[in-house]
Amino acid sequence: MKRAIIAMAGIATACAATYPVPVQRMADAQSARRSAVELGANNLPDAQLYLKLSEEEIAKANVLLKENENRRADFMLIRAKADGELAVAIARAKKSEAEEKQSLDQQKLRAKTIPFQGAR
Amino acid sequence: MKRATTIGVSLLFFAACAATAPKELLNARTAYNQASAGPAADANPAGLHSAKESLDAAEDSFSKHGATQETNDIAYVAGRRAQIAEANAREVQAIQRKEQQIAQASAAQGEQLQQTSADLERAKTQLGATHQQLADERQRREEAERQAAAALAAFATVKQEPRGMVITLSGSVLFASNKAELLPSARVKLNEVADALTKQDPKAKIIVEGNTDSQGSAPYNQELSRRRAESVRNYIVSRGFSADRIQARGNGLTNPIADNKSPEGRANNRRVEIVVQPVGAAQ
Numbered sequence: 001m002k003r004a005i006i007a008m009a010g011i012a013t014a015c016a017a018t019y020p021v022p023v024q025r026m027a028d029a030q031s032a033r034r035s036a037v038e039l040g041a042n043n044l045p046d047a048q049l050y051l052k053l054s055e056e057e058i059a060k061a062n063v064l065l066k067e068n069e070n071r072r073a074d075f076m077l078i079r080a081k082a083d084g085e086l087a088v089a090i091a092r093a094k095k096s097e098a099e100e101k102q103s104l105d106q107q108k109l110r111a112k113t114i115p116f117q118g119a120r
Numbered sequence: 121m122k123r124a125t126t127i128g129v130s131l132l133f134f135a136a137c138a139a140t141a142p143k144e145l146l147n148a149r150t151a152y153n154q155a156s157a158g159p160a161a162d163a164n165p166a167g168l169h170s171a172k173e174s175l176d177a178a179e180d181s182f183s184k185h186g187a188t189q190e191t192n193d194i195a196y197v198a199g200r201r202a203q204i205a206e207a208n209a210r211e212v213q214a215i216q217r218k219e220q221q222i223a224q225a226s227a228a229q230g231e232q233l234q235q236t237s238a239d240l241e242r243a244k245t246q247l248g249a250t251h252q253q254l255a256d257e258r259q260r261r262e263e264a265e266r267q268a269a270a271a272l273a274a275f276a277t278v279k280q281e282p283r284g285m286v287i288t289l290s291g292s293v294l295f296a297s298n299k300a301e302l303l304p305s306a307r308v309k310l311n312e313v314a315d316a317l318t319k320q321d322p323k324a325k326i327i328v329e330g331n332t333d334s335q336g337s338a339p340y341n342q343e344l345s346r347r348r349a350e351s352v353r354n355y356i357v358s359r360g361f362s363a364d365r366i367q368a369r370g371n372g373l374t375n376p377i378a379d380n381k382s383p384e385g386r387a388n389n390r391r392v393e394i395v396v397q398p399v400g401a402a403q
Binding site for chain 2: 075076078079083085086089090093095096097103104107
């Protein structure tokens with residue numbers, strides 16, 4: 001029994017050691033986080049939550065990588081990337097909606113200030 | 121019995137699995153349902169499809185492996201894919217609405233520009249017509265003035281002075297000695313004067329001034345000159361000239377234009393002057 005447990009522990013350690021370090025996944029997650037920051041997600045309450053989650057997940061992944069938990073770190077980074085991308089998508093949507101409103105306001109203002117309108 | 125037990129255990133297992141679906145998977149299902157019922161169906165079908173594939177992968181993992189950590193992670197990502205699809209759809213819709221607004225505004229501006237151009241063209245045409253009318257009117261007036269001046273020249277003198285155009289008629293042509301009633305021959309001549317005055321600027325004002333020589337008393341001459349001026353004024357009004365634009369006054373012997381010592385000088389001083397004041401001139 002003792003031998004079996006030792007064998008299983010050995011296999012588990014080998015598996016952890018053989019799972020590659022998720023370098024690309026880390027780069028993707030950090031890239032998504034940076035994009036969200038650049039789009040102002042920090043200042044948008046809807047997007048801020050997901051940016052924060054992404055940052056926390058990247059931090060957790062770093063801890064897992066130090067513990068040689070590459071597989072867990074990889075999946076944590078998948079979450080981090082998804083949260084970062086969601087923060088980006090929300091920030092972009094908010095930006096477009098703000099631009100739409102600004103355009104509408106400008107057109108309303110222009111309609112009010114054009115002297116010929118309604119004076120025919 | 122053994123088979124029934126196996127089936128029962130299996131059912132219990134599946135029921136347990138169904139009941140213990142991880143919250144990540146439940147959230148993913150909710151997020152996908154929300155996204156597919158929202159704008160993503162029309163505005164971002166590709167993103168919604170991708171979210172569906174992620175959700176299917178999570179369901180597959182759950183059915184094969186149960187609520188493992190990996191299943192949870194896959195489901196978590198599937199939920200995010202659905203939310204991303206929805207956010208992207210909102211972005212696309214906002215962009216489309218903005219473009220639509222700009223296109224509508226541009227069309228309205230184009231229409232307005234066309235209308236303004238048409239208005240401007242009409243105004244130009246009207247202005248041109250008005251200019252032509254004014255030119256025609258000026259030409260007619262100048263011609264009338266020329267004809268009137270030519271007609272008047274036969275029995276009157278016309279001079280341009282600071283107080284206006286002054287038409288001087290000899291008293292002997294208009295009145296008998298010491299009388300203020302117009303001679304019949306004078307009426308014919310005054311007809312031409314009245315016609316000429318009627319054709320003048322319709323806003324011009326006229327003063328008829330009677331003047332005498334120095335023979336006789338000043339009060340008598342003052343009264344005679346006033347009555348003569350009144351006679352001329354009344355006659356011109358009777359010819360159609362507006363009464364409120366013509367005044368009469370007597371100067372008596374106070375404004376001689378020649379020496380009263382000679383008969384010729386006195387004849388020149390006995391006169392009626394018709395002063396056509398320029399528009400806006402002080403009385």
